[in-house]
Amino acid sequence: MKQKTIFLCSDCGYESPKWYGKCPSCGAWNTLSEYKVKPETATRGVLAADHRGTGQNKPTLLSDIDSATESRFQSGIGELDRVLGGGAVHGSFVLVGGEPGIGKSTLLLQMCQEMCRAAKVLYVSGEESLRQIKLRASRLGIRASNLFILAETDMDEIIHETDLLEPDILIIDSIQTVYRRDLTAAPGGTTQIKECAMSLMQYAKRHSVTIFIVGHVNKEGTLAGPKILEHMVDCVLYFEGEQTGPFRCLRAAKNRFGSTNEIGVFEMSDRGLLEVQNPSAAMLAGHPTGASGNCIACVMEGSRPLLAEVQALVAKTQFGVPRRTAAGVDYNRMVLLLAILEKRAGLFLSGSDAYVNVVGGMRLDEPAADLPMVLAITSSFRDKPLPEGVMSFGEVGLTGELRAVSCASQRIWEAYRLGFHTCIVPDQDVGEVPEHMNVVKVKTVQQALQAVL
Structure with missing residues (x-):
């Protein structure tokens, strides 16, 4: 019979019988890739007979299913266990994504050091030779007796060797290099990634083997391959950070x-990735004193309060259109706050360039970072530094009012632990606070500026 061809969108997984320049589902351009389907050689009657099933897998009552807590094991890296929710679950399928060179392979190889003490680990590399992995392991000081290395890209060979070894943990580095021989598509394409991931997912659930796979990201910063890849796995971890900086999230x-x-914070060193037990203190190291244009913010990352330094630079522009640049914060949010300051606080910012940066490579997506941004921008515009020992958090509304945020007491206690004595917060219930902490409650942006500038 004639081989059937369909086209699959790499962004949303939409299937189409013909090629389109623009995906009809998600609207992305040039994302449809060709995918050849095996011809159906059986007749309708044979297919009906094949689909009757063997009766081995039958429906089960919900009340009869064992509701015991899922079995977890520790990876030996505290920050990784925190992000996973207390450790990796037996039989889970975990995807680790990130830019090339960010430290994905280093993290997984260091993870093997501790896990090999109680489990058998198979590390499959499609990008490095056995000698290269050995050199990297020696540099990181990894000596594990139960760690097996396999340099292979053929999925059938990987499954065969895994069946023979019967490991507890399987690591694939990376999914873009693995291929199946029965598919005509090239390795790294949409078809190969989808089919290989499906084979690994079924193997993980059938044999209760924990599988970690490494995935690269494309130029937009999302995982390369079909979007359905994220739906197959149980956990998607993103490794972020500036390659020129020491910190990784x-x-x-x-x-x-x-x-x-939850997030985990690491520091890249010549000995590999080191856990940062106190991220707030690490982010505030080198904080300048007596300089305008900086303010300390406190944001919540899961159950952990983190302090980060927000810097701003406002300078008169020499051109008709002022320039806006944001690093570590949302660009549109920064532009919105500039408009609020001009409208509600009377600052003439439309004739100045504005640059906002979060020190240490952190990214602050929480609305509680609004007030620190406003204070840093105003401090730079007036060229007047904030008093020492001041921390702030709060969401700013379009009318210039300050909105309440969650976990106010935790944020204040974290600031007190790191030596801050004044907190500028919205007018809300902050709960129990340290005795010597000065909590200044304000209702509007104007009141916040009058309190410190």
Whole structure:
């Protein structure tokens, strides 16, 4: 029979019988890739007989299913276990994504050091030879007796060797290099990634083997391959950070066994990735004193309060259109706050360039970072530094009012622990606070500026 061809969108997984320049589902351009489907050689009657099933897998009552807590094991890296929700679950399928060179392979190889003490680990590399992995492991000081290395890209060979070894943990580095021989598509394409991931997912659930796969990201910063890849796995971890900076952040974009708000912070060194036990103190190291244009913010990352330094630079522009640049904060949010300051606080910012940066490579997406941005921008515009020991948090509304944020007491206690004595917060119930902490409650942006500038 004639081989059937369909086209699959790499962004949303939309299937189409013919090629389009623009995906009809998500509207993305040039994302449809060709996918050849095996011809159906059986007749309708044979197919009906094949689909009757063997009766081995029958429906089960919900009340009869064992509701015991899922079994977890520790990876030996505290920050990774925090993001996973207390450790990796047996039989789970975890995807680790990030830019090339950010430290994905280093993190997984260091993870093997501790896990090999109680489990058998198979590390499959499609990008490095056995000698290269050995050299990297020696540089990181990794000595594990139960760690097996396989340099292979053929999925059938990987499954065969895994069946023979019967490991507890399987690591694939990376999914873009693995291919199946029965598919005509090239390795790294939409078809290959989808089919290989499906084979690994079925193997993980059938044999209760925990599988970690490494995935690269494209130029837009999303995982390369079909969007359906994120739906197959149980957990999606993103490894972020500036390659020129020392800090790396591990975030959970999806986690079926834990929270997606937790982050893990690492520092890249010549000995590999080191856990940062106190991220707030690390982010504030080198904080300038007596300089205008900076303010300390406190944001919540899951259950952990983090302090970060927000810097701003406002300078008169020499051109008709002022320039706006944001690093570590949302650009549109920064532009919105500039408009609020001009309208509600009377600052003439339309004739000045504005630059906002978060020190240390952190990204602040929480609305509680609005007030620190406003204070940093105003401090730079007036060229007047904020008093020492001041921290702030709060969401700014379009009318210039300050809105309440969650976990106010935790934020204040974290600031007090790091030596801050004054907190500028919205007018809300902050709960129990340290005795020597000066909590200044304000209702509007104007009151916040009058309190410190």
